[in-house]
Amino acid sequence: MNEEQRGNFVLTRSLAAxxxxxxxxxxxxxAADAIVDGxxxxxxxxxxxxxxxxxxxxxQSKWINS
Numbered sequence: 882m883n884e885e886q887r888g889n890f891v892l893t894r895s896l897a898a899x900x901x902x903x904x905x906x907x908x909x910x911x912a913a914d915a916i917v918d919g920x921x922x923x924x925x926x927x928x929x930x931x932x933x934x935x936x937x938x939x940x941q942s943k944w945i946n947s
Contacts, residue, residue: 889944893918893944894918894926894942898913898916900940900942901927904940907929911929915928915929915938925941926941928940
């Protein structure tokens with residue numbers, strides 16, 4: 882992975898965690914722990930289940946460097 886690809890990888894994961902934290906109203910560390918991004922993830926970047934609200938959040942993010 883070259884430096885640009887590595888940067889995009891980090892930004893995509895960060896965007897997924899930030900989005901999840903905002904949408905689910907959870908702590909940043911909880912959102913970071915929900916990241917599942919990897920090579921065999923079928924496009925899913927984060928999963929979080931909120932048992933109090935009975936809601937499952939599934940996040941997909943893309944960072945496009947323009």
